[in-house]
Amino acid sequence: MSGPLVVLVGPMGVGKSTVGQLLADRLGVSYRDTDDDIVAEQGRTIAEIFVDEGESVFRAIEKAAVHRALAEHDGILALGGGAILDAGTRALLAGQRVAYLSMDVEEAVKRTGLNAARPLLAVNPRKQWRELMEARRHLYEEVATAVIATDGRTPEEVTEAALDALELKEA
Ligand SMILES: Nc1ncnc2c1ncn2[C@@H]1O[C@H](COP(=O)(O)OP(=O)(O)O)[C@@H](O)[C@H]1O
Ligand SMILES: O=C(O)C1=C[C@@H](OP(=O)(O)O)[C@@H](O)[C@H](O)C1
Ligand SMILES: [Mg+2]
Numbered sequence: 001m002s003g004p005l006v007v008l009v010g011p012m013g014v015g016k017s018t019v020g021q022l023l024a025d026r027l028g029v030s031y032r033d034t035d036d037d038i039v040a041e042q043g044r045t046i047a048e049i050f051v052d053e054g055e056s057v058f059r060a061i062e063k064a065a066v067h068r069a070l071a072e073h074d075g076i077l078a079l080g081g082g083a084i085l086d087a088g089t090r091a092l093l094a095g096q097r098v099a100y101l102s103m104d105v106e107e108a109v110k111r112t113g114l115n116a117a118r119p120l121l122a123v124n125p126r127k128q129w130r131e132l133m134e135a136r137r138h139l140y141e142e143v144a145t146a147v148i149a150t151d152g153r154t155p156e157e158v159t160e161a162a163l164d165a166l167e168l169k170e171a
Pocket of ligand 2: 010011012013016017035046079080081082083
């Protein structure tokens with residue numbers, strides 16, 4: 001299978017970036033995060049791109065970054081939470097090992113509610129998160145080859161559960 005060893009998807013704040021790094025360490029492979037690629041390429045934060053140019057411009061930048069990373073990277077790849085909104089991206093994920101990290105709304109508010117770096121949750125995070133999940137849950141499920149619940153688990157415990165669910169052995 002070409003492409004990343006594992007692609008991580010799931011909503012904002014579920015721990016894709018945190019667990020992605022831990023998984024890479026445990027498996028002895030490299031880690032890449034498409035949000036980091038976008039910030040490096042654009043020379044500005046994700047929040048700045050949203051404020052300056054709006055969500056649709058961000059999505060176009062994101063789509064290009066995700067497609068590039070899927071073609072280039074062979075380690076652990078974490079996507080931004082909305083990357084799966086793009087049908088072309090979902091098509092590229094078919095045939096990949098894709099882990100969907102999930103959580104319920106209370107856990108989401110705990111992790112992201114006060115974090116202004118995520119512009120989509122800046123106002124009324126609980127309601128916004130529910131609406132985002134109504135629109136996206138089926139897309140995460142569509143692309144996933146494994147679903148890992150993160151509620152009440154530490155990042156290390158989630159990493160362990162992911163290694164089990166993905167049937168991956170450590171280096
Ligand atoms: N399993 C976990 N339990 C508690 N907090 C977590 C867990 N995983 C991540 N976090 C925290 O939640 C926030 C969002 O994590 P992050 O890895 O950036 O998520 P994502 O990349 O999915 O948006 C960070 O402050 C991180 O430290
Ligand atoms: O879910 C989303 O639409 C977004 C998720 C964010 O990434 P994380 O999922 O890593 O927080 C980031 O790409 C942007 O703020 C939009
Ligand atoms: Mg992230």
